[in-house]
Amino acid sequence: MTVVTHEAGAPSGAAPPSGDPGDAIVTHGLTKRFRGGQVAVDALDLTVPRGSVFGFLGPNGSGKTTTIRMLLGLVAPTAGDYSVLGMPLARALPRVGALVEGPAFYPYLSGEANLLRFDAADPTAAGATARTRVGEALERVGLSAAAGKRFRNYSLGMRQRLAIAAALLGPRELLVLDEPTNGLDPQGTREVRALVKEIAADGTTVFVSSHLLAEVEQMCTHAAIMRTGNLVAQGTIASLNGGLTTRIRVETPDAADAARVLDALGLADVRSAAPEVTAELGGQAPEEINAALVREGVAVRGLAVVRPSLEDVFVGLTGEGFDVDG
Amino acid sequence: MSTAETEVDVRRTPGLVPVTETMRTVEREPGAAPAGPPAAAPPPSRPVAAFWRLLGSELGLTFRRPRNQVMLAVLASVPLLIGIGLRIAAGDEAVGGLIGAVAGNSLMLTFVSFSFLVLLLMPVSVAVVGGDSVAGEAGAGTLRYLLAAPAGRTRLLAVKYLNAVLFAYAVTIVVALSALVTGLVLFPVGPVTLLSGSTVSVAEGLLRILVTVGYVGAGMAALAAIAVALSTFTEVSIGAIAATMVLVIVAQVIRAIPQLDFLAPYLLPTWWTRFDAVLRSPIDLAALGQGLLVFGAYIGLFCSIAWARFTGKDITS
Numbered sequence: 001m002t003v004v005t006h007e008a009g010a011p012s013g014a015a016p017p018s019g020d021p022g023d024a025i026v027t028h029g030l031t032k033r034f035r036g037g038q039v040a041v042d043a044l045d046l047t048v049p050r051g052s053v054f055g056f057l058g059p060n061g062s063g064k065t066t067t068i069r070m071l072l073g074l075v076a077p078t079a080g081d082y083s084v085l086g087m088p089l090a091r092a093l094p095r096v097g098a099l100v101e102g103p104a105f106y107p108y109l110s111g112e113a114n115l116l117r118f119d120a121a122d123p124t125a126a127g128a129t130a131r132t133r134v135g136e137a138l139e140r141v142g143l144s145a146a147a148g149k150r151f152r153n154y155s156l157g158m159r160q161r162l163a164i165a166a167a168l169l170g171p172r173e174l175l176v177l178d179e180p181t182n183g184l185d186p187q188g189t190r191e192v193r194a195l196v197k198e199i200a201a202d203g204t205t206v207f208v209s210s211h212l213l214a215e216v217e218q219m220c221t222h223a224a225i226m227r228t229g230n231l232v233a234q235g236t237i238a239s240l241n242g243g244l245t246t247r248i249r250v251e252t253p254d255a256a257d258a259a260r261v262l263d264a265l266g267l268a269d270v271r272s273a274a275p276e277v278t279a280e281l282g283g284q285a286p287e288e289i290n291a292a293l294v295r296e297g298v299a300v301r302g303l304a305v306v307r308p309s310l311e312d313v314f315v316g317l318t319g320e321g322f323d324v325d326g
Numbered sequence: 327m328s329t330a331e332t333e334v335d336v337r338r339t340p341g342l343v344p345v346t347e348t349m350r351t352v353e354r355e356p357g358a359a360p361a362g363p364p365a366a367a368p369p370p371s372r373p374v375a376a377f378w379r380l381l382g383s384e385l386g387l388t389f390r391r392p393r394n395q396v397m398l399a400v401l402a403s404v405p406l407l408i409g410i411g412l413r414i415a416a417g418d419e420a421v422g423g424l425i426g427a428v429a430g431n432s433l434m435l436t437f438v439s440f441s442f443l444v445l446l447l448m449p450v451s452v453a454v455v456g457g458d459s460v461a462g463e464a465g466a467g468t469l470r471y472l473l474a475a476p477a478g479r480t481r482l483l484a485v486k487y488l489n490a491v492l493f494a495y496a497v498t499i500v501v502a503l504s505a506l507v508t509g510l511v512l513f514p515v516g517p518v519t520l521l522s523g524s525t526v527s528v529a530e531g532l533l534r535i536l537v538t539v540g541y542v543g544a545g546m547a548a549l550a551a552i553a554v555a556l557s558t559f560t561e562v563s564i565g566a567i568a569a570t571m572v573l574v575i576v577a578q579v580i581r582a583i584p585q586l587d588f589l590a591p592y593l594l595p596t597w598w599t600r601f602d603a604v605l606r607s608p609i610d611l612a613a614l615g616q617g618l619l620v621f622g623a624y625i626g627l628f629c630s631i632a633w634a635r636f637t638g639k640d641i642t643s
Contacts, residue, residue: 034640072474074641093476100474104467108391120383121475121482123376166471 022086024048024174024205025071029080032066040066042229043080048207048222050173053200055216055237056209057310058226064209065101067226068178072098085173094124097167098176102183103159107152111143111162114151119169137165141195156183164195175199177208181215193219213310225314232317241308248286249278250293251302258298265292281305377481384489388455394493397451398500404447405439405505412438413512428509433518433531435509436502437605440542444598448497449574452546455493456553457566459486460636464561464643479637487554487629494546495539502539522607534604541614545598548621549574551628558635561643594624 025048032041041063048054058064069075071082073089084092105114115134119125125133138144141161146154154162160183167175177196181189196219200206210216216223217237224234233240248267252258255274262270267279267289286305293300388394409428416429428434460483463469472482518531526534552573557566577593580586590596597617603610 069470069641072470073476074470074473076638076640090476090478093474096474098471098474100470102467104471106387106466106468109387117383117387118471118475120379121472121477123373123380123476123478123481125376127375127379 022050024050024052024054025082025084025207026086027067027071027080027082030067030070030077030082031079032063032070032075033078039229041070041077044229044231046224046231046234048205050205051200051203052222053196053206053208053220055220055223056207056226057213057216057223057314058209058211060211061228062226063229064211064226065178068098068100068176068207068209071176072096072100074100092174094122094170095173096176097169097172097174098178099163099167099180100176100178102179103163105151105159105162108150110148110150111138111154111158111165112147114162115166115169118166122170125170133169137168138162140168141165142191157185157188160184160188160192164192168199172199172204174205174207177206179209179211181210181212189215213314217310223310225310225317227314233313237310240310240313246281246308247278247306248281248284248289249276249302249304249306250289250298250300251276251304252293252298252300254298257296258293258300261293261296261298262289265289275301278306377485380477380481381485381488384485385492388489388493389496394451394455397454398497401443401447401451401497402500402504404443405435405501406508408439408442409435409505409508409512427519429513430516431518431531432509432513432515433506433528433535435513436505436535437538437602439501439505440538440601441599443501444542444545444601445578445595446574448501448542448546449549450571451497452490452494452549453553453567453570453574456490456550457557457568457570458563459490459554460557460632461560461563461566462557464641465563467643469643470641473641480633483554483558483633483636486557487551487632490550490554491547494550495543498539498543498546502535506535520607521602521605524607526607534609537604537609537614538601541601541604541617542598544618544621545594545601548594548624548628551625551632555628555632555635558632558639592620594620597621 025046027044027046030041030044030046031039033039044063044067046067056064056067066075070077071084073093085095086092105111106117109117112134115137116130119130119134120127135144135147138147141164143158143161143165146158151159151162160180164177164180167177175196180196181192184192193215196206196208208216208219220237222234222236223240225232225240248262250258250262253275255272255277258277259270259272262277262279265284267282267284270277270279286303290300290303293303412428412435416426428438460469463472473479477485515528517525517527518534519525549570553566553570556569557563560566574595577595580589581593581596597620600613600617603613603617
């Protein structure tokens, strides 16, 4: 029954690391250095509150998957400790549904047989109810019709859905989804988002990693941002965005005039970069700014209110574009 | 299920609900579930049943897999071919030696088949299943999902090894049965003449075949331990399979070099062929016992290696 042993948290008997027992995931100084010295995750302090939909953001290669592998007991941390659902990992894992680094199934088995196989691996799952639960999980992801089809013949989207179905086999308190929309078409992506919302509405904590900022903004209540193994920021989406202000952007051939007008209106941080002028919106109404511009004879080609996105947060925190990574 | 669904926690949808076991979990371990969030999966209430369920799943995968079925079919066909060949050879005229022994008694074909298969074909099929056991799952990525389920590393390894042992015995039994049926069809049934020259009854002969199956199966189980241990070191199952076969072949090469005779008692193939002890009168129990001790030592050593490696390994596949 040994699941994982590492210096900080024995799988059973040991008291879970300190932290609010109400948190689904807590890590303290969690570090993973692979052989060869490469530090994949560096002193991670992560707190995932129960009931949240937590977006774990970062470019490819920033240590998200290694963190998830540590949380699931697949990889032993080099240092630090963590607790999942506030209990020893061997007891927590049956309550955790996981999708790690894409689907992996037996190609020669049907979708249903694959799920039965993974269900059999869970020592807390009752064999008597297995078929019912597998059927429900398949229905949940819309794969009932393909249940008897071999996994080999599944399309990319069906494979991804089967992996999500596997994560939904039992009663889950925490769902860990690593890049759940990878390989899905726009329709499939929407369906996954809807499913995540539905699951979260049931009270299950969802920990979803992604390299797509927009996806996290749409699905999540909380987020953490990783960059090259380090945690850059974490908190509610609102608090992450809170550090940045809403700006107004004016598209005009008369950039200099427009900048003067915005300045005169008392807007802060006016930046002019023809053919665009931007400024902090403050509390002003965009329509009045537009009226003022037109009154002053500025030709307005476009006017937009730019709300801060997580991408801006990321750029602001790291000074880098999100997709730039090594 | 029907009574359970009436107690469903209203915050969850039916697909995710732990049904009545949720309630029982909370009652059984009042301190276990933190206040607020709902308790879920019950603790392993019947670990033994769960173990057998996983083993059943493993056996299903192994024996339903076409590759393994083909291997068993090939193994079953060899005694048939040997039997037909000997029948043709014996038809010409009265011959002595091996052909004569088989031609004179149907049960002898089983022992002859084992002596043909025990050094190469049977080890290959056992190496395939054992070498694929952990490496195959790692290569396909299914290992991470099994362990996250959580299968438990020691538990999964125990299931994998037991599965390989059962396959090793299946291989042995298939060879014995095929040889027995072929022998009964092609050759006369009667008292068996042993290597010592004395004869035993048909019933006694069958009993000795049973002892042979037990002994040869144990020898194959020892090889399975090596294969499973090697399987924990790689994500490429063919690598573990090939490495196991290389060890088998190297052992046979060493046996063929007279100057290295002192190594022979430590090599598995030396003891695999010792099943002929059952053809002595009485059965050479000392030889069989010593063979079983060697098999046991191999099993203990390589299972320990496999366990140490597998429980401490980072699963990055």
